[in-house]
Structure formats: C-alpha cells, structure tokens
Amino acid sequence: MDETLGRKLRVLADAAKYDASCASSGAPKRSAGRDGIGSTSAIGICHSYTPDGRCVSLLKILLTNYCLFDCAYCVNRRSSNVERARFTAKEVVDLTIAFYKRNYIEGLFLSSGIIRSPDYTMEQLILVAKTLRQERGYRGYIHLKTIPEASPWLIEQAGLWADRLSVNLELPTDAALTAYAPEKKAPAIRAAMGQMRERIAEAKAERRSFSPAGQSTQLIVGADASSDADVLRTSANLYSTYALRRVYYSAFSPIPDAAAKLPTRAPPLQRENRLYQADWLLRHYGFGVEEIASAGDPNGMLDLEIDPKLAWALKNRHRFPLDVNRADREMLLRIPGVGARAVDRIVAARRHTRLRLDDVKRLTGSVKRALPFLITADHHPGATVDEARLRERLKPRAEQMSLF
Amino acid sequence: MALRQVRLVAGADLDGFRRAVRALVAAGVPPEEVDWIAADETSLFGDALPPDAPPLSLPRPVGELIRAAVPHRDPERYGLLYGVIWRVLHGERDLLEVASDPAVHRLEIMRKSVKRDIHKMHAYLRFRGVGGVQDPGPERYAAWFEPDHFILEAAVPFFAERFRAMIWTIVTPIGSAHWDRERVSFGPPGTRADVPVADAFEEGWTGYYAATFNPARANPKLMQQHMAKKYWRNMPEAAAIPALIRSASSRVDAMLEGEPTVPLKRKPEGALAAMLDQAPASLAELNAIIRAAGPLVPGATQAVVGEGPERAGIVFVGEQPGDEEDLTGRPFVGPAGRLLDRAMAEAGIDRKDVYLTNAVKHFKFEQRGKRRIHAKPTAGEVSHYRWWLMRELELIEPRLVVALGGTAVLALTGKSVPITRARGPTELLEHFAGYITVHPSYLLRLPDEDAKRSAYAAFVGDLQRVRALGEASAPRRTRAA
Numbered sequence: 040m041d042e043t044l045g046r047k048l049r050v051l052a053d054a055a056k057y058d059a060s061c062a063s064s065g066a067p068k069r070s071a072g073r074d075g076i077g078s079t080s081a082i083g084i085c086h087s088y089t090p091d092g093r094c095v096s097l098l099k100i101l102l103t104n105y106c107l108f109d110c111a112y113c114v115n116r117r118s119s120n121v122e123r124a125r126f127t128a129k130e131v132v133d134l135t136i137a138f139y140k141r142n143y144i145e146g147l148f149l150s151s152g153i154i155r156s157p158d159y160t161m162e163q164l165i166l167v168a169k170t171l172r173q174e175r176g177y178r179g180y181i182h183l184k185t186i187p188e189a190s191p192w193l194i195e196q197a198g199l200w201a202d203r204l205s206v207n208l209e210l211p212t213d214a215a216l217t218a219y220a221p222e223k224k225a226p227a228i229r230a231a232m233g234q235m236r237e238r239i240a241e242a243k244a245e246r247r248s249f250s251p252a253g254q255s256t257q258l259i260v261g262a263d264a265s266s267d268a269d270v271l272r273t274s275a276n277l278y279s280t281y282a283l284r285r286v287y288y289s290a291f292s293p294i295p296d297a298a299a300k301l302p303t304r305a306p307p308l309q310r311e312n313r314l315y316q317a318d319w320l321l322r323h324y325g326f327g328v329e330e331i332a333s334a335g336d337p338n339g340m341l342d343l344e345i346d347p348k349l350a351w352a353l354k355n356r357h358r359f360p361l362d363v364n365r366a367d368r369e370m371l372l373r374i375p376g377v378g379a380r381a382v383d384r385i386v387a388a389r390r391h392t393r394l395r396l397d398d399v400k401r402l403t404g405s406v407k408r409a410l411p412f413l414i415t416a417d418h419h420p421g422a423t424v425d426e427a428r429l430r431e432r433l434k435p436r437a438e439q440m441s442l443f
Numbered sequence: 444m445a446l447r448q449v450r451l452v453a454g455a456d457l458d459g460f461r462r463a464v465r466a467l468v469a470a471g472v473p474p475e476e477v478d479w480i481a482a483d484e485t486s487l488f489g490d491a492l493p494p495d496a497p498p499l500s501l502p503r504p505v506g507e508l509i510r511a512a513v514p515h516r517d518p519e520r521y522g523l524l525y526g527v528i529w530r531v532l533h534g535e536r537d538l539l540e541v542a543s544d545p546a547v548h549r550l551e552i553m554r555k556s557v558k559r560d561i562h563k564m565h566a567y568l569r570f571r572g573v574g575g576v577q578d579p580g581p582e583r584y585a586a587w588f589e590p591d592h593f594i595l596e597a598a599v600p601f602f603a604e605r606f607r608a609m610i611w612t613i614v615t616p617i618g619s620a621h622w623d624r625e626r627v628s629f630g631p632p633g634t635r636a637d638v639p640v641a642d643a644f645e646e647g648w649t650g651y652y653a654a655t656f657n658p659a660r661a662n663p664k665l666m667q668q669h670m671a672k673k674y675w676r677n678m679p680e681a682a683a684i685p686a687l688i689r690s691a692s693s694r695v696d697a698m699l700e701g702e703p704t705v706p707l708k709r710k711p712e713g714a715l716a717a718m719l720d721q722a723p724a725s726l727a728e729l730n731a732i733i734r735a736a737g738p739l740v741p742g743a744t745q746a747v748v749g750e751g752p753e754r755a756g757i758v759f760v761g762e763q764p765g766d767e768e769d770l771t772g773r774p775f776v777g778p779a780g781r782l783l784d785r786a787m788a789e790a791g792i793d794r795k796d797v798y799l800t801n802a803v804k805h806f807k808f809e810q811r812g813k814r815r816i817h818a819k820p821t822a823g824e825v826s827h828y829r830w831w832l833m834r835e836l837e838l839i840e841p842r843l844v845v846a847l848g849g850t851a852v853l854a855l856t857g858k859s860v861p862i863t864r865a866r867g868p869t870e871l872l873e874h875f876a877g878y879i880t881v882h883p884s885y886l887l888r889l890p891d892e893d894a895k896r897s898a899y900a901a902f903v904g905d906l907q908r909v910r911a912l913g914e915a916s917a918p919r920r921t922r923a924a
Contacts (some may be wrong), residue, residue, distance in 0.1 A: 040643060070607070075607065089656035195738055242823050
C-alpha cells in the first residue's frame with residue numbers, strides 16, 4: 040500500500056472515530072457468489088479491539104474530512120485547523136476489498152464531510168456502495184451515513200446498497216442543535232429518519248432489500264447541558280417514532296483543535312455507560328423512561344455509582360424480595376444483577392425443579408448484587424432489603440485504573 | 444464391576460462418539476461403567492461392542508449440545524455427554540431445560556467456550572497474500588491460527604462462504620484446511636513457517652488501527668477482556684498496542700491544554716451559498732439526475748423520463764415504461780402508448796402540447812423465454828420514485844394532472860383508490876387539480892370486443908373532459924410549499 044494512501048487512511052480514520060457505532064449486526068445472512076467475496080451473519084463480528092476497549096468491526100472512514108458545515112462539537116467542522124484529506128470512490132472500494140480479503144474487517148462504514156453540496160456528497164457515498172456491490176461482487180456489510188440535507192431521492196438509492204443507514208441527531212434537543220450546528224436543521228433530520236422508517240418497513244413487507252439492518256443514530260452526551268432524563272426521553276421517542284435499531288451514546292470526548300463553545304472537561308465515561316444500561320432497560324427489560332429517571336437525582340441525572348436497575352430497586356424496595364420460583368417474568372427482569380437470558384433460564388428450569396441458591400448461581404453467573412432482592416428454596420434475605428446501608432454495600436468499589 | 448474402555452480418535456471425534464453411544468445404549472451400559480479414552484489410535488473400541496447399533500432418537504437440543512461440546516479439549520467431555528444422554532433416555536427427557544443441573548451447566552460452559560473459540564477464529568485469523576500481485580490466476584492467501592479447541596472443521600465453512608473467489612490455506616497446530624474455490628480439503632497440522640511472514644497491507648491496516656483508537660478513552664483492561672494477549676502474536680495490528688497505551692495520557696493532556704482554536708481560513712461564503720443551491724431547477728437537470736441514478740428495480744436497460752413542454756398545461760402520469768419504452772428510452776411508445784395517441788387525437792389533444800411521464804421510471808419485468816413480461820411495481824417501489832414525480836410536477840406547475848390507472852393514483856396521492864369509483868375529476872391531489880381514469884393498457888387487455896369498444900369510447904370521453912379542464916383559462920396551481 041503506498042504511503043500517500045496510507046496517510047489519507049490515517050487522517051480519514053482519525054476523522055471518523057468519534058462515531059461510536061461500529062456494529063455489523065442485523066443484516067440478513069448472505070454468502071459470497073461464485074466469483075465474489077463477502078458474507079454476513081446476524082450478530083456481526085468484532086475483528087479487533089483498540090486499547091480504548093472498543094470493537095473494530097468495520098472499516099470506519101470518511102470519504103473526506105473537508106466540510107462546509109461548522110458544527111461546534113465536530114473535529115471536522117470547517118473552522119477547525121485539522122489536517123484534511125480526500126479519498127476517491129475507487130480508493131475506498133479498493134481499500135475495503137483489500138482489507139476484507141485479509142479478514143481485517145467485516146465491512147465498510149462510510150461517512151463524509153459535506154463538500155460542494157449535500158447531494159454531491161451523498162452521491163459519492165452511494166457510488167462507493169454501488170460499485171462494491173455491482174462491480175466487485177462484494178456481499179459483506181455496508182453502513183452508509185445518510186446526509187439529511189441531501190435530496191430525498193438519494194436516500195431511496197442508498198438503502199438499496201447499504202445494510203444499515205444512519206443519521207446522527209448528535210444533540211438531544213432542537214435548541215442545542217441550533218446553537219451548536221448552525222447548518223443542521225432538526226426537521227430535516229426527522230424527515231430523513233421518517234422516510235427511512237417507511238421504506239425499511241415497506242421493503243420488509245414486500246421481501247425486498249432496503250437497509251435490512253435498519254437505521255441507527257448517535258447522541259453526543261455532555262457537550263450541551265441536557266440531562267440524562269432529556270437524553271433518554273429523546274431516545275424513547277426515537278425508538279417509537281422511527282423504529283430505530285439502536286441509539287448510540289457518545290460521551291463528548293476532547294478533540295484536538297477544539298472550538299471555544301465546548302466545555303473544557305469531558306463528562307465521565309461512566310455517564311455514557313449508565314445511559315447504555317438505561318437504554319437496555321428501555322428496550323429489553325420493560326422499563327419506562329420516567330421509571331428510570333425517577334431513580335436518578337432531581338436534576339434528571341442517573342446515579343454514576345450504581346447501575347440504573349439497582350438504583351430503581353433501591354428506591355422501590357417494597358416490591359422486593361421476589362421468589363424466583365414463583366414471580367412473573369416481568370418482575371424477575373427487575374432484579375438487580377439478573378440479566379434477561381438468566382431470567383429465561385430461570386423460567387425454563389423452574390418448571391422441572393425447585394431452584395435453590397446454588398442453582399440460581401449457576402444460571403446467572405453471580406448473585407452477589409441480587410441476594411438481598413430474591414428468595415429461593417433455601418434462601419431468604421430477611422430484612423436486608425430494608426437496610427439503610429444497602430446502597431453502600433452493593434455499590435462497586437472504586438477501581439484503580441491500571442496501565443500496563 | 445469391569446469398566447468398558449472406549450477409545451476415540453484424538454480431536455473432535457464426533458463419528459466415533461456417535462457410534463460408541465449407540466452401541467453402549469443398545470448394550471445397556473450405564474455411564475459409570477464406561478471409561479472414555481481419546482487417543483491417536485484409530486481402533487474405536489477397547490472392548491468389543493457391536494459395530495452398528497441402531498441410531499438413537501434424542502431431542503434436538505441434545506444433538507446440538509453433542510456437536511457443540513465434542514470439539515472441547517477437556518478429556519471429560521465424552522463422559523459428561525454420555526451421562527446426560529443416559530439420563531435423557533431414562534426418564535429425564537427435558538434435562539437440558541434444567542440449566543441449573545451441574546452436568547448440564549458444565550456442558551453448557553464447554554459449549555460456550557467452543558463457540559467462543561470458533562468466533563474468535565473467525566474474528567482474529569489474518570490472511571496473508573501468497574506470491575506476487577502480478578501472478579496470474581486467482582489470488583492466493585494463507586493464514587496461521589492457534590485455536591484452543593478442536594474446532595478446525597467447525598470453523599472452516601465460514602471462510603468458504605465468505606472468501607469464495609480466493610484460494611486459501613489455513614494452517615493450525617491441529618490440522619490444516621485448503622479451499623480451491625470449489626471445495627475444502629483437510630490436511631495435517633503445520634507450523635507458522637508454512638505461512639508468509641508479512642503482507643503488503645499490514646502496515647496500512649496497523650495505521651488504520653492506531654488512528655481509530657481514541658486516547659481519551661484508553662481502557663486496556665476492557666480491550667484484553669475481549670482480545671486476550673494470546674491472540675496478539677498472530678495479529679499484525681497488535682504490535683502497535685504498547686506504544687498507543689504509553690502515549691495516550693500525554694496526547695490527552697495536549698488536547699486539554701490546547702487553547703480553543705482560531706480558524707486559519709476565512710469563512711467560504713461562496714461555497715456555502717452554492718451548497719444550498721442544489722435542487723434541480725429544470726426538467727433537463729432533474730432528468731439527468733434520474734438517468735444517472737440507475738434502476739431502483741433490477742433489470743431495466745435505462746431510465747425512461749417524462750416528455751413534453753416544460754410548462755405543459757396537462758400532465759399525464761402512467762404506471763411504468765414497458766418493453767418498447769425500455770429499449771427506446773421514450774415514454775408511451777408501445778402498444779398502450781399508440782392507443783393513447785389515437786384516443787388523444789380523437790379527443791382533440793395534441794400529444795406535443797402535454798407532458799407524458801410515468802410513476803416509476805424503470806421497466807420491471809419477468810423473463811419468460813425470450814419475452815419480457817411486465818411486472819407490476821409494488822407499493823414500496825412506487826414510493827421510491829415518488830420524489831422525482833413530485834419534483835416534475837413542481838417544475839411544470841400544470842393546470843391538470845391526469846392519473847392513468849391505479850399505480851399513478853397511488854403515486855400521486857399515496858393512497859390505493861379503486862379506479863371505477865374515483866374515475867373523473869378528483870381533489871385527492873394536494874397541490875394540483877386532478878383527473879383519474881384507466882390506463883390505456885387496461886383497454887388492450889379486455890377480452891371481449893364489445894366491452895373493448897365501449898371502454899375505449901368512455902376513455903375518449905374522459906380525455907375530452909380532460910381537455911376542457913386543462914384549457915388555458917384554468918389557473919396554474921402555485922408551487923407546493
């Protein structure tokens with residue numbers, strides 16, 4: 040690989056890394072054709088992990104980091120002085136194929152700064168995807184960023200070649216978006232999401248392929264003053280209105296060459312982690328936004344020291360302890376430290392046997408956090424659930440970060 | 444009580460285990476009387492057992508668990524499995540549902556670790572090019588991988604499905620696999636030395652890996668939970684890890700201490716203004732966009748765009764181009780188009796004065812022998828094309844829009860409306876005066892000559908009313924907001 044291309048790759052990977060999503064999941068199962076390469080599986084594959092602990096699944100790059108927009112939170116805004124570069128469509132296609140053949144990646148996640156016009160930029164993204172599919176016989180994963188300011192007919196084409204489309208909302212409120220991203224308009228973003236939702240649903244009903252792995256979005260956390268409750272309300276609304284597969288949360292991270300408008304300090308990464316946990320409670324555990332918010336502080340922030348499920352349980356102690364041999368599935372899902380899969384295994388196993396504490400340990404992996412909240416054939420927590428110091432006892436001890 | 448010794452081949456001897464289980468069950472030998480030995484010898488049995496006992500009928504999850512756990516390295520796997528099989532056959536048919544049972548639990552852990560091992564092989568194996576790029580013929584690749592369990596055969600189909608057009612060899616300490624673009628063959632174990640020492644893209648890949656790392660989020664422990672150190676030696680990018688971790692905190696400090704920046708370049712006023720001016724301003728521009736887009740349904744030769752004056756008073760919207768339209772690139776030139784021409788002439792409409800277009804711009808068909816038979820576009824396909832149609836109408840600002848047939852009505856109104864009931868002038872189009880009638884191809888399909896004649900007369904009648912409604916005296920609607 041020649042040095043100029045290598046340099047471009049580093050610049051344009053660096054410019055793309057603040058997008059949290061790298062998922063290669065959700066595509067229908069495909070295998071390579073006779074003269075082609077590429078396959079997909081339902082769960083996706085992480086081909087590597089960087090020392091930030093994040094998965095490297097897709098070749099996540101920008102076509103270019105030149106940009107006409109001036110979004111304060113973005114390292115690529117036009118007023119930033121970062122090094123710029125631009126790939127040709129063919130370079131991206133060749134690079135994707137070369138990396139894919141060596142089993143470095145699961146596919147391509149392509150986004151771009153806005154150059155010339157939103158339409159021109161979107162056409163270039165589509166060209167890459169279409170060339171991979173039509174000329175290179177490539178059937179691996181493709182995630183394309185949708186540019187909401189582009190003409191709507193371009194979304195209609197993008198979905199034909201991509202497994203997943205996404206538009207980043209970036210900021211949880213319209214006011215924040217206006218303040219931080221002057222060229223972006225919340226209604227245009229919502230219109231694009233709505234259009235994608237319709238097309239994805241129609242294609243599914245007609246058994247055609249249009250962005251079969253759905254659409255996702257990202258919210259930046261901690262760049263503006265929105266509370267966790269604000270963020271979660273926005274997410275809940277996005278899930279129900281636009282049938283999003285995922286909302287990604289990206290704790291605002293210090294960037295080189297930052298704009299004056301940004302806070303000087305990054306929010307704790309734990310805040311992002313708690314939002315992801317709350318998001319799971321929304322989607323898989325039957326929790327409502329207000330239930331989760333009520334377990335946080337009066338300003339709408341989640342507890343950083345303990346996970347939101349434990350926080351909710353501590354504020355709703357009168358509903359515990361629960362008998363694992365009798366309680367409904369919906370209530371079992373609310374026991375701290377017990378996951379949805381463990382609940383399913385408990386429900387299956389208790390049809391054949393009366394579960395004891397050792398059984399529950401084998402089913403859940405660990406019961407330390409769950410002990411005060413559950414009853415088994417041989418265990419009753421007594422009044423521990425009412426203990427004043429329960430929160431102190433259950434909160435994880437602060438861990439020293441170790442570099443090696 | 445004498446123990447029965449059962450010898451199996453080293454590795455994942457699924458066949459041997461299956462035959463042994465059949466024989467042992469047929470002979471009524473309980474688990475505690477069997478001693479399982481996995482060895483290199485090929486002789487299956489230490490003690491004589493009938494070689495071909497009848498197959499066992501086991502619940503499907505049990506069969507799956509056997510296949511999933513046999514590749515595990517733990518010598519006790521066969522004994523544990525046989526124990527579970529025995530209990531399933533002796534009154535505990537749903538045993539696997541009791542995930543809390545100690546034996547089931549242990550096998551479940553084995554199943555998981557085999558699955559994980561296969562997954563990690565799919566994820567972390569790296570191919571290297573063999574021979575030069577100039578070599579003729581298909582590209583050849585090779586990889587070295589060290590799995591924890593006997594998973595080679597279970598893991599290889601993934602690579603065959605994915606890297607079909609390449610020729611590749613995977614070498615491991617427990618065996619090798621070769622794909623020749625047709626089938627997989629398995630061979631003896633090899634060593635790292637059987638695989639090239641480098642690849643031309645490894646430096647570029649490592650550069651990508653380093654660039655995609657965010658030093659402000661350094662968390663090496665989390666990385667190692669997912670990607671244990673034992674994998675690193677076979678992953679080219681892992682060479683960058685120590686330096687990335689070492690430099691992370693100083694890079695972050697530099698970012699935090701850096702002053703907010705003052706842009707070095709002036710605001711690109713001209714480019715910003717030009718950026719917003721992207722909407723096609725004429726039919727010619729719009730049609731160029733449509734032609735360049737390529738078919739949204741597979742198969743069409745070319746896009747068939749609308750035809751007629753830019754400021755036509757009447758727009759006719761059909762369904763989609765047919766066979767002849769697809770080949771010539773012009774709308775309404777096939778049999779239905781000729782019938783429309785005739786009817787328009789009888790109604791006093793000059794085709795040159797009106798704009799003719801279709802809801803869908805590409806021919807969708809089914810190939811039957813040499814003939815390409817028209818296939819009706821689905822509602823979703825019609826939606827893909829709606830934006831273009833709406834933009835055409837916005838640019839033309841006609842006095843009247845005529846929907847020919849159900850697909851046109853769907854495209855124009857977003858609703859499915861029965862033509863027989865809605866035929867005639869309509870208010871269903873939000874921004875334009877509308878008229879609904881049949882598509883001329885409907886007239887061609889009527890089997891009965893009398894019916895055809897009267898339907899044609901009614902169609903001409905519609906067109907006469909269309910002519911009147913589209914007269915120059917009628918107002919043009921203003922462009923949609």
